[in-house]
Amino acid sequence: MITAPRKRSMRKRVLVVHVHPEPASLNGALKDAAVRALHALGHEVIVSDLYAMGFKAVADAQDFAQRVDPERLYYASESEHALDTGTQRADVAEEQRKLLWADAVILQFPLWWFGPPAMLKGWIDRVFVRGFAYGVRAPGESIATLRYGEGLLLGRRAMVSVTTGAPHAHFGARGISGALDDLLFPLQHGVLFYTGMSVLPPFAVHAANHLGPGDWPAIEAAYGQRLASLFTDAPIRYRMQNGGHYDERQVLRPGLGAGETGPRVHIVQHGDPPERAPRALPTTRRPAG
Amino acid sequence: MITAPRKRSMRKRVLVVHVHPEPASLNGALKDAAVRALHALGHEVIVSDLYAMGFKAVADAQDFAQRVDPERLYYASESEHALDTGTQRADVAEEQRKLLWADAVILQFPLWWFGPPAMLKGWIDRVFVRGFAYGVRAPGESIATLRYGEGLLLGRRAMVSVTTGAPHAHFGARGISGALDDLLFPLQHGVLFYTGMSVLPPFAVHAANHLGPGDWPAIEAAYGQRLASLFTDAPIRYRMQNGGHYDERQVLRPGLGAGETGPRVHIVQHGDPPERAPRALPTTRRPAG
Numbered sequence: 001m002i003t004a005p006r007k008r009s010m011r012k013r014v015l016v017v018h019v020h021p022e023p024a025s026l027n028g029a030l031k032d033a034a035v036r037a038l039h040a041l042g043h044e045v046i047v048s049d050l051y052a053m054g055f056k057a058v059a060d061a062q063d064f065a066q067r068v069d070p071e072r073l074y075y076a077s078e079s080e081h082a083l084d085t086g087t088q089r090a091d092v093a094e095e096q097r098k099l100l101w102a103d104a105v106i107l108q109f110p111l112w113w114f115g116p117p118a119m120l121k122g123w124i125d126r127v128f129v130r131g132f133a134y135g136v137r138a139p140g141e142s143i144a145t146l147r148y149g150e151g152l153l154l155g156r157r158a159m160v161s162v163t164t165g166a167p168h169a170h171f172g173a174r175g176i177s178g179a180l181d182d183l184l185f186p187l188q189h190g191v192l193f194y195t196g197m198s199v200l201p202p203f204a205v206h207a208a209n210h211l212g213p214g215d216w217p218a219i220e221a222a223y224g225q226r227l228a229s230l231f232t233d234a235p236i237r238y239r240m241q242n243g244g245h246y247d248e249r250q251v252l253r254p255g256l257g258a259g260e261t262g263p264r265v266h267i268v269q270h271g272d273p274p275e276r277a278p279r280a281l282p283t284t285r286r287p288a289g
Numbered sequence: 290m291i292t293a294p295r296k297r298s299m300r301k302r303v304l305v306v307h308v309h310p311e312p313a314s315l316n317g318a319l320k321d322a323a324v325r326a327l328h329a330l331g332h333e334v335i336v337s338d339l340y341a342m343g344f345k346a347v348a349d350a351q352d353f354a355q356r357v358d359p360e361r362l363y364y365a366s367e368s369e370h371a372l373d374t375g376t377q378r379a380d381v382a383e384e385q386r387k388l389l390w391a392d393a394v395i396l397q398f399p400l401w402w403f404g405p406p407a408m409l410k411g412w413i414d415r416v417f418v419r420g421f422a423y424g425v426r427a428p429g430e431s432i433a434t435l436r437y438g439e440g441l442l443l444g445r446r447a448m449v450s451v452t453t454g455a456p457h458a459h460f461g462a463r464g465i466s467g468a469l470d471d472l473l474f475p476l477q478h479g480v481l482f483y484t485g486m487s488v489l490p491p492f493a494v495h496a497a498n499h500l501g502p503g504d505w506p507a508i509e510a511a512y513g514q515r516l517a518s519l520f521t522d523a524p525i526r527y528r529m530q531n532g533g534h535y536d537e538r539q540v541l542r543p544g545l546g547a548g549e550t551g552p553r554v555h556i557v558q559h560g561d562p563p564e565r566a567p568r569a570l571p572t573t574r575r576p577a578g
Contacts, residue, residue, distance in 0.1 A: 021349040022362040051349065057407045058346050060310040073311040076454075076498065114479030115404060118346045118411030124402050148465060165365075167538070174541040174554060176437060176530060178474055182551050186472050190403030209365070241465055249456070252463040262471050262551015265463055 011042050012231055015102035018049045019109040019120045026163055026208050026216060031108050033220035034161070037227045046098055050119050056091060057122025063089050079129035088129075095127040104157040104230055105197065107187075110208070111164045114183050124191055133195045138279050148189075149240030150278045151196030157230065158192040159200040160184055161223070163208035171206065180204055181236075185263040189238055196278070198235035237268040243275030300331050301520055304391035307338045308398040308409040315452055315497050315505060320397050322509035323450070326516045335387055339408050345380060346411025352378055368418035377418075384416040393446040393519055394486065396476075399497070400453045403472050413480055422484045427568050437478075438529030439567045440485030446519065447481040448489040449473055450512070452497035460495065469493055470525075474552040478527055485567070487524035526557040532564025 016034050020027035031047065038045045048055075061067075064078045066087055082088040088096075099105065109120050116124075128134070133153070136146045146152075162184075164171065171180040181188070184202060192199045203226050205211070205219055226233075239245040239252070245268075247253055256272060257265030268275070305323050309316035320336065327334045337344075350356075353367045355376055371377040377385075388394065398409050405413075417423070422442070425435045435441075451473075453460065460469040470477070473491060481488045492515050494500070494508055515522075528534040528541070534557075536542055545561060546554030557564070 021364065024361050051347075057411065058340075059401075059406065060340065072313050075310065112348075113410075113413050113417065114475035115410065117348065118407040118414050121402075121404065121410045122346065122407030125407050128402065169538040169540050172540060173550070174546065176535050176539040176541070176555070178478065178552050178555065182471065183475050183479070185467055186403035186475070189467065190472070239465075246465050249458040250465040251458050251461060252465070257463065260551070261462065261549045262553055263467050264551055266465070266467065 010231075011044065012103040013044045013046075013101055014038050014104045014106065014230070015098045016045060016047045016106045016108060017120070017123065018047055019051065019107070019117055019123075021051045023052075025110075026205065026211065026219070027108055027110055029213075029216050029220060030161055030163075030205070030223055033223055034106060034108070034227060037224040038230075041228060046101070048095060048098060048123075050123055053091075055119065055123060056089075056126065057119045059122065059125040063092070063126060065089075076130045076135075080131040080135065083129055083131045089126075092127050092129070095123065096132055099127070099153060099156075102156060104159070105192075106159050106161055108161045109163075111162050111183070114177065116187060128191065128195065133191075136281070138281065144242065146196070146279065146281070147194050147241055149193060149196065149238065149275075150242060151194070152281060154196035154278055154280060156197045157200060157235070158188075158197040159226075159230065160188060160192075160202040161204075162202055163205045165209050166207060168206040171204070182263050188236065189263065189266060193236075193238045199238065200230070200233050200235055239266050239268055240275050240278060242279070244273060245275065299520075300333065301392040302333045302335075302390055303327050303393045303395065303519070304387045305334060305336045305395045305397060306409070306412065307336055308340065308396070308406055308412075310340045312341075314399075315494065315500065315508070316397055316399055318502075318505050318509060319450055319452075319494075319512055322512055323395060323397070323516060326513040327519075330517060335390070337384060337387060337412075339412055342380075344408065344412060345378075345415065346408045348411065348414040352381070352415060354378075365419045365424075368415075369420040369424065372418055372420045378415075381416050381418070384412065385421055388416070388442060388445075391445060393448070394481075395448050395450055397450045398452075400451050400472070403466065405476060417480065417484065422480075425570070427570065433531065435485070435568065435570070436483050436530055438482060438485065438527065438564075439531060440483070441570060443485035443567055443569065445486045446489060446524065447477075447486040448515075448519065449477060449491040450493075451491055452494045454498050455496060457495040460493070471552050477525065478552065478555060482525075482527045488527065489519070489522050489524055528555050528557055529564050529567060531568070533562065534564065 018031040035045050059075055061073050064082055068078055068081045109116055136152050138146055166177055169175050170177040173179050188199045203223055245256055252265055307320040324334050348364055350362050353371055357367055357370045398405055425441050427435055455466055458464050459466040462468050477488045492512055534545055541554055
């Protein structure tokens with residue numbers, strides 16, 4: 001079968017991080033729709049259903065069985081030590097393994113107070129530790145860390161799938177809530193792109209509380225369409241830290257970002273100088289045990 | 290004593306919401322410095338030390354002793370019902386009482402992944418419920434809700450006091466992290482201003498992990514200076530929802546926000562038409578029991 005290898009190469013691994021306390025919610029339906037659509041496309045899927053798992057959302061001293069410094073908790077140091085010594089909490093290590101396993105990561109959540117629910121923020125606070133998600137260095141380089149387009153999660157795609165409680169117009173470029181991309185900038189740029197992932201435009205369902213289950217099939221179908229191009233859609237072209245667009249203080253060089261203020265200055269514009277390619281890390285990934 | 294009434298009128302009530310797992314951290318020192326400085330100014334202070342309180346950060350079904358709908362959890366409805374019937378969780382009602390008591394609210398936290406720690410986000414998710422922080426209506430008006438410059442927390446001031454792990458330049462208008470005001474927009478505009486509070490510019494200590502306790506006294510002194518003008522500094526001039534700058538779809542009217550894209554279009558510029566004054570709610574505040 002001449003098509004077999006090609007087919008196999010299209011088989012990808014997708015992690016869906018699902019964050020909603022009610023399984024019968026629209027978010028739950030979108031999570032289920034994603035699993036169905038991705039399976040139908042031939043992909044493997046793992047779901048981290050954070051509420052169902054009772055995931056511990058708060059980063060605190062309980063995260064460390066052994067302490068480098070038993071007197072004063074410095075979370076970054078302790079979590080890196082736990083990563084290095086294989087003494088992380090099992091739930092944290094497991095989520096890191098899923099992230100390393102995945103070719104794409106989907107975050108499914110309701111926008112609460114214009115950001116991720118505490119449950120999702122806590123998943124980030126606890127799982128994205130130093131040495132794994134930040135403070136990652138290329139071999140032989142001791143100073144600058146790999147981030148914003150480089151890092152341990154390079155080569156993966158990420159997409160936010162979000163429901164909101166207000167009409168679409170509120171989330172437009174001049175809508176009162178702020179543009180959705182600006183509200184999601186800390187997550188999409190500051191977490192997902194920071195760790196090396198390529199971030200796709202979000203899939204958003206607005207005014208979700210005005211929708212009934214009768215509206216869901218059309219939404220699920222639209223979502224399935226988006227997922228069909230999960231591995232081919234163009235990512236948001238955030239500028240790489242080490243691509244040449246920032247100066248040595250990591251401030252955007254003059255002339256770039258023209259016509260924009262705010263988060264959008266960090267997106268490549270037509271005509272900008274080409275960026276240097278990201279540095280790949282060795283294939284022997286850091287253990288997440 | 291002719292000065293006594295004047296002195297008494299300057300005595301204000303300040304709620305400090307403190308969010309850090311380590312009491313000996315810089316955040317802990319800033320919280321203590323705020324209490325000292327505010328007391329020295331003659332103000333009353335309450336501290337909500339969320340980690341020390343073991344505050345429940347995750348919004349879920351456990352928040353409701355009685356359910357309107359035992360089958361399907363709709364958090365907004367259940368939390369509003371609990372507010373209306375006095376059946377909220379004691380920790381939630383207590384935080385609402387503190388917010389109503391306060392003339393100013395300070396949020397003290399480390400910027401983790403470019404946003405509030407899950408603990409603080411959870412405090413917002415659980416305490417800022419419908420009927421209290423959103424979905425608030427003026428008497429006799431049935432449709433438009435009071436928000437963005439109007440609402441139950443009108444008349445209060447709010448200020449973020451934040452530590453970050455990167456140099457100041459990273460958080461400037463063209464810094465790689467995104468401007469601090471843009472990163473804080475979901476919190477400052479979407480939560481604090483949304484509920485009616487006047488939001489002061491943030492107090493920020495950058496590269497906090499490169500500072501030692503020897504650096505703290507100067508920082509605490511600078512913070513004390515800021516707090517001395519907590520009730521006189523000019524707030525960020527976010528545009529009011531009902532001030533006339535947005536159209537009926539709540540999209541910014543043409544001509545406003547010139548020269549800006551992103552969150553800053555929502556800040557009043559010199560020469561903009563004057564806004565209508567906010568509507569005060571009746572002095573009988575909604576019970577938070």
